[in-house]
Amino acid sequence: MITRREVLQGLIVSIGGASALTACGGVANVVSTRLGSAARFYSESEMALLSRISDLIIPRTETPGALDENVPGYMDGLMSDWANRETKASHRQALRRIMQALDLDAGGDFTSASADVAERTLAGFDAAVFDEDGDASGYKRVKGYISQSYFATEGGALEELKWVAVPGRWDPSVDVS
C-alpha cells in the first residue's frame, strides 16, 4: 500500500512543485490516476478543473486535503473502472457545465484564476446550486464523488474523520458540546 508520504511525494513530482498542493497557485493542480502515470478517463482540462475544485472544497488544513489524498486520481479510477457508459457521459457533461459556469463567473479561465478569485467563484456557485432544487448542472453529484472519495482515503478517514477500525464498544450518547 502506498503511504501518505509517498502520495505527497508523488504528487509533488507529478505536478512539478510543492506550491501546487495548495489553492494559492495559479497553475492547475493536475494529478494522475496512479502517481506518475497519465489519467485514464479525464482529459487534461477535466483533470485541471477537478483538481482545482477538489482542492477548494477539501483543502489541506491541520489534516490532509483532497489533493494530498489524490482524490482526482481516485475519481479517475472510479470513472474508468466502475462507471458505465451512461455514468461516464453524464459525469463528463457535468464537468463541462461546471467548467462553463465557473469560467463565466470568474471572468476567464477558472483553473488559472488567482486563489482568491477561484475560491470566491466556487463558493458563490456552490451556494447558488444548493439554493436551487435539483441538480441541473450535476455539481452536487460531482461534489458527492469528491467528498466520498476523500473520506474513503486513509488520510480522510483516519486523520479527518477519526475513523476507528475496531471500536470494540457501543456508546449511544457521546456529548460533543
Added chain:
Amino acid sequence: MADFDAIVVGSGMSGGMSAKELAERGLKVLVLERGPEIIPERDYVDNLAPWESPNLDNVAQDEIDQHYPKQYGGVAYAIKESNKHFWVKDDEHPYEEAEGTSYDWLRGYHTGGRSIMWSRQVYRLSNLDFEANIKEGHAIDWPIRYEDIAPWYEKVETFIGIAGSAEGLPQLPDSVFQPAFELTDAEKELKAKVETTFPERNIIPARIAHLTNATEEQRSLGRSNCQVRNRCHFGCTYKAYFSSLNATLPAAERTGNLTMVHNAIVQSIEYDAATNRVTAVRIVDAESNEKRSYSAKVIFLNASTIASAMILLQSKSETFPNGLVNRSDQVGRNLMDHVSGAGAVGLMSGFDNKKVFGRRPSGGIYIPRYANLNGQDKPYRRGFGFQGGSAPLGNAGGQIPGIGRGFKEAHKNPGPWRVNIGAFGEQLSNPENRVSLHASKRDRWGNPLALFNVTYSDNEYKMLEEASKDAVAMLEAAGCTNISANDVSLTKPGNRIHEMGSARMGRDPATSVLNHWCQAHNVPNLFITDGSFMVSSACQNPSLTYMAFSARAASYAADLIEAGTL
C-alpha cells in the same frame, strides 16, 4: 448399510442447526452444500479498511448489469466489490417468472448459505401467530402452538446468542438475551413520545443475533463479543454474529461426527416403495459434473424453501408421480415472504451535541406488531412491525453546502439526527403463489429452472397503506421535521429474503406435506426444517423459528433412530 446415519441438505441457517443437533446426538452426519467452501481466514473481508477497497467498494456498473441484475437490484446495500463473492451471479443461476409477475430470489451458494449474509434480526412467534389461521378460517391451522416450540426457542437462543431486552409483550415473547445495544438519545425520545401518544405501541431495541456477553460455550467455539464495526455483511472474523459457519457447523464438527461435501447440487432423493423410506440423495458435482449418491437412514432437507421444494418436485417415482411427498399437491405452493415498501424518515433536532461511538450493527429499534392484537379491528388482517434506527446526519455524502475548511469540518459535526422506520408486514398464504419446475428450461447441470408465480393480495396493499400513515404519524408525534414518506410501493415478493411455506406442516396429509415434527406425512424418515414448513408468515423475521423447529425435529429424529423406528 447406509453411508451415514443422516444427510442434511444445505449448510445454512437451518441446515447448520439440524447438523449440530444430530451430530451431538452421536449420529454420523453428512452435510451437502451446493456451493464452494468458505474459509473465513481466506474469504472474509471484514478487516478491509475503507481505503483498501477500490471504487468506494462499489461493484462496476457494467458488471452489475451482466452478473447481478437481480441480486443487486434486490439488496444493493449489501453487495459490494469486496463481498460480491458471497452472492450468486444471476446469469449462472437463472430462474423464470410467470408473465406479469416478478420475484427476487436472492441467494448465496457456499458454506453457511445466507446465514453469513443475513441482517440478523431475530424474534419469536407467539400464539397470536400460531392461532391466526384457525381463528380467521384462513388456509389451515398450525399443528403446534407456542408452548410446543418455546423450549426449543430457548435452547437455540442460548446457543446462538441474542442481544435484546426483556419487554414482556405477549405478541413478541422474550428470548434468552444478552445485553441489548442501548438506544440512542434520539431513539429514546422517539420511544417516549410515541408510547405516550400511542399507548398500544412499543419501541424496543432491535433483537439481533450478536454476542454482547459471550458464554463459555460460545467462547469455546472461538466466538467473541461484537466489536461494533458494522462489517457483518463481509463476514466476521470475531464470529460475533451468529452464522452456521461461525457456530453450528463448528459445533457439529467438534463432535467428530460431521462430514461436509461442497459443490454437491442435489438433483433428487431416492425413494424405496418397498420400505416406504427415502434411501439416498443424488447429487451432481458443480465443478466436475460427476454424479454420485449418498445413502442415509434419515434425510433432512434444509436447502431453503425454494430449493427444497424443487428437489421434492424433481424426485418423481411411481409412488409419487407429482414429486416426493406431494400427494397433497402442496409442494411449492403457499410461497410467502414479508412485505415492505412503507415507512418514513424525518429529522430530529435537540441532539446536535450528541454523537455515537461505534458502528451499531443491524439497525437499532423495533416496533412490534400492534394491529389486530385483540380481535379484528383493522380493515386488513394480521399486522406489521417496524424496523428502524437513527444516526446523526453528519457526513451527508457531500450533499451539504459550502467549501473549504467549513465544509470539511462540517462532516465532524453531528447535526440533526435522521430517524427512519420501515414496515415488515405479514403476507397471507395463497396456494396460487408458488414455485414450480419450468417445463423446458434447464440450468447448466440439467436441472429444471425454478418458475415463480407470486403476487400480493389486497390485504398486503391495505396493510402497507396504513403502515405508511402510521409511520408518518409516529415521527410527527416525536416532533420530527422534514418528514418524508414515499408513496407506498410494495417490495417484490422474495425481496425480504424470508421466503417460506412451500411444504407446509399440518394435521391432515390431504392438505399439508409435513406433520407437527416437520416429518413428511407419507415418508417417516424425511424431515424438512427450512422455511418450507411455515403455515403462515407472521410478521417477525423468521430465521430463529426455522432454527428452533430444526433443533426440535432433529431431536425427534434422533429419538426415532435410537428407538430403531427409522
